[in-house]
Amino acid sequence: MPRRTHTKSRNGCLECKRRHIKCDEKHPICSNCRSSERFCEYADRFIRAARSRSSKSSTPSPVGPVPDELPLGRFADPISSSDNPPVxxxxxxxxxxxxxxxxxxxxxxxxxxxxxxxxxxxxxxxxxxxxxxxxxxxxxxxxxxxxxxxxxxxxxxxxxxxxxxxxxxxxxxxxxxxxxxxxxxxxxxxxxxxxxxxxxxxxxxxxxxxxxxxxxxxxxxxxxxxxxxxxxMLRESILKSALQNGEIMFEWDTELGPECARLLRLIEAAKLGDTITSTYRNAVQALQVSINATIRGAVKNVSGVTGWSVIVNPEYVEYLTLRRPEALVILAHYAVLPHWHRHIWLFGDGGRFMIESISSYLGPEWAEWLEWPNRALGEPDP
Structure with a gap:
């Protein structure tokens, strides 16, 4: 019985070709490689383009910026090849x-x-x-x-x-x-x-x-x-001074500011149960620590933005996965921090996007809970 013919994708990534699965050809990382956390590269296209150029002219091109079609290669890789140079x-x-x-x-x-x-x-x-x-x-x-x-x-x-x-x-x-x-x-x-x-x-x-x-x-x-x-070991390393400053900056303080205190009152009044309430209380306290770290000193510190997800408890992240509305409200309060740092390329308008998206997702019945994040979008930075 003759084999059924089918059309193969010529532009899929190398990893999908190796695994013999259909590639959706998304850039920079296809969906298959993103979900399985694999290395995704479309090197075959780059190599063909490079060979095509070399076949058209035997004269070497002058050294200049690397064009988009050339393979990226690895830095500090001991293995070298003409198609994929180490640097x-x-x-x-x-x-x-x-x-x-x-x-x-x-x-x-x-x-x-x-x-x-x-x-x-x-x-x-x-x-x-x-x-x-x-x-x-x-x-x-x-x-x-x-x-x-x-x-x-x-x-x-x-x-x-x-x-x-x-x-x-x-x-x-x-x-x-x-x-x-x-x-x-x-x-x-x-x-x-x-x-x-x-x-x-x-x-x-x-x-x-x-x-x-x-x-x-x-x-x-x-x-x-x-x-x-x-x-x-880290506290005795070259990072000693920086880590000591970080310990001071992220000093755990159970005293909450007005915004976090109001949020915690709403959470406790919702009667969510001891386990969930305890998880949210810890997340709000970690948020207050991050707020303090952000606004402490003459320069607002980006470590306050990046540090919250390190000190928050893993259980809160799981509630966020479940799209629990209270967890999303806490996230909207956290989003105020990257919004304060929107002038830094690392965050851009990500804070505003989170606040507005969560407000839209939860709807007007959660407006009271989201009062501070939405108000912060129109206020000057602290």
């Missing part, structure tokens, strides 16, 4: 932009991230170097809107390379590895949060929330890096 001109561009990227974050209060000691560690650690280059590409995808998708694709590829190297190394946490692991966790968290808040595209609120929950779960992993004896 190319794009890497040089991203490396040159690292200082601008980190300086923009240090101006937002994350001073520790742009020190010379930290840069030496970044350069000496391949998985960390790849992630910092990925953050640099993400920065360019925001500030250079004309090349948004190209730089975003590079950011996704470099982040995937970073995670591949990290997973292959299976590092034990010790005095030598604790600092790069901590830096990697923090920068990976910033990258993921920015990608969710800024690169929303035309996704629905449900899709946005799924990506945000994934981001929060990833950032909760930072707890593993800084737990137990690891924290003691």
């Amino acid at each position: 190319n001109m794009l890497h040089a561009e991203l490396f040159f932009n690292i200082d601008c990227t980190l300086r923009s974050l240090s101006e937002g209060g994350a001073v520790w991230i742009n020190s010379s000691d930290v840069m030496q560690i970044i350069i000496a650690t391949p998985y960390l170097m790849n992630e910092v280059l990925a953050l640099s590409a993400l920065h360019l995808s925001v500030v250079r809107s004309d090349d948004r998708e190209r730089y975003r694709r590079y950011a996704a590829q470099l982040q995937t390379h970073a995670l591949e190297i990290y997973n292959q190394m299976r590092l034990d946490v010790n005095k030598e590895t604790c600092v790069p692991l901590f830096l990697f966790s923090c920068i990976l968290g910033m990258h993921t949060l920015c990608d969710v808040l800024v690169h929303r595209e035309d996704t629905s609120f449900d899709e946005f929330l799924e990506r945000l929950v994934h981001c929060f779960r990833l950032q909760l992993g930072i707890r593993v890096v800084i737990s137990g004896p690891t924290w003691s």
Whole structure:
């Protein structure tokens, strides 16, 4: 019996081709690779384009910026090939932009991230170097809107390379590895949060929330890096001064400000049960800590925005997954923090989007609960 013929996709990613599944060809990462957290690359198209150019002319082209059709390659990878060079001109561009990227974050209060000691560690650690280059590409995808998708694709590829190297190394946490692991966790968290808040595209609120929950779960992993004896090692490292300042900034205080106190009263009056109420109480207290960290000092600190998802309890994130309205209200209150930092490329208008989307999702019957977040959209920043 003759075999039934079918049309194959010629433009799918390499991973879907390897797994013999249909690729939806979304960029920078197809849906299959995104859901299974696999490395997604359309390198076959890039290689064909490069070979096509070389067959048209035997004269080498002058050195210049890397065009969109060339493969990205890996940074600090010992394996080299003519089709996929270990370092190319794009890497040089991203490396040159690292200082601008980190300086923009240090101006937002994350001073520790742009020190010379930290840069030496970044350069000496391949998985960390790849992630910092990925953050640099993400920065360019925001500030250079004309090349948004190209730089975003590079950011996704470099982040995937970073995670591949990290997973292959299976590092034990010790005095030598604790600092790069901590830096990697923090920068990976910033990258993921920015990608969710800024690169929303035309996704629905449900899709946005799924990506945000994934981001929060990833950032909760930072707890593993800084737990137990690891924290003691970090406090004796080159990050000692920064971490001591962070401890002061994120000092846990059960005294709530007027906005968080009002929110907690509404939650307790709703009679949700001891377990749920306790989870929400912890989330609101963590939110107050993050608010304090954000507005403490002369410069509003981005660590207050990125820190909440690290110190909030995992149970709250699960209630957020279930779309419980009270959990969404707490999220809307948290969204005020990135809204205060909307001038920083890392957050953009993500805070406003969350507040307005949650208000629309819950409807007018929750207007009393969402009074402060909506009011904050029209008020000057503190």
